[in-house]
Amino acid sequence: MKLALLASDSHVARAAGDALRTQYDFVPVRDADVVVALGGDGFLLHCLHEAMQLKDPKPMFGMNRGTVGFMMNDFRAKDLVARVASAKTFVLHPLQMTATTASGRSVSYPAINEVSLLRETRQAAKIGIAIDGKTRMEELICDGVLVSTPAGSTAYNLSANGPILPLEADLLALTPISPFRPRRWRGALLPAASQIEFEVREARKRPVSAVADQMEVRDVAHVRIAMDRSISLELMFDPEYALDDRISLEQFAS
Template sequence: MSLSAHLKIRFVAAGTEPAQAALAELVARYGQVSRDVAEVIVALGGDGLMLQTLHERAGLPIYGMNCGTIGFLMNDYAVEGLHARVAAAEEAVLNPLAMRAGTEDGQVHDALAINDVSLLRAGPQAAKLRISVNGVVRMDELVCDGAIVCTPAGSTAYNYSAHGPILPIGSDVLALTAVAAFRPRRWRGAIVPKSATVRFDVLEPEKRPVMADADGRSVRPVLWVETRSEPTISHRILFETGHGLGERLMREQFV
């Protein structure tokens, strides 16, 4: 990091009582600057707040402190020595996924996802999806509860719960993972290049409706979804020295 030891910090916090108490304590200790002059954002909460802050403040480095329940993207909460810790932090630069989804009414919806883009069945019956990569049909029919395309940063989230692989940070690949695949039975997914465009076409959409989601931004019902990495947008996350994102992803594989 090239940040100075006298940083202009903007604090943001989740609406929970612990996060608001932390906000009051830190603002009283270090002050608060406006958005337009901030050099770094300190986010107080959990991973949900971190993702929200990254989406809202693309380009600015974000240093998170865990005041929530899940804090994979957060550092431990501490009041003392904040300027020095932030200035010495390791930086991870992430490119989001760009999702484009077409709905039954003819509209096209665009959204960005730092973790993953997922398709999920929106009714009682399993979804039927056709999967194409870079314009080539790779699977004519996947019968499943859903499918996920994730970045390395998001590979320990929903993707991992669906038995997808953990991807090393900095790897130029995306994971494509099935959720409860029925046909082909036990198909777990694929690894595709980061530059690839993955397209899902929904088969039998009236009988088997499907929704799409990009980091909590949902679209329904969808007829098709395309997703790809967006290299023109960079998100910057700061981690305590020795506890960077690469180390966290490595540790997750040995717990």
């Protein structure tokens, strides 16, 4: 098995990378079977976005040299090749966001965790919601709203009181951010095949930005979101502590 190595810019990740290079022979990413990523969740997300630019994205085996490392395996230098060979693989499909601005410009970005719409000023956003071409909510008055994948459901979605989705669930979470009207609406669970559209009311008076993971488009008027099953990203985890277990445990965390 041929492994490539990527490390974040942190001192801890660089030191870990230097230590691994003394024990293993790594190859360039283009020649690798698996990419080992050293860093935190943000760095792994960056690596996955970079992988989407390749015709054949490589599986990722992350090891935590960051802070939380929710999507990372524990860092151990010993038996790395054997660990990768026995790892459990999960396949992720990103969301595709197409945003049209108030000036008519159209921009598309992928999102592995979530797409979020956020008010840009002190004024609340007014957003209409349609699912598969049918209007489901004429007007949500809020600070924002987001659509999360199962892999991203424990991130911003959970902070906004959205549901935790098991990784194998073929669902998306539609979660409001500080809803004002309807005040008691807590969001919805949608089939992963759904096409979700947001129409920003009074877009110039109440400007809204759309963010796909870390890519922001400001002053949007319309946003369309759908899962892109043409792109498959593979994450690899030690079998004794896999991502689906971590997501399940989060449902019982206080």
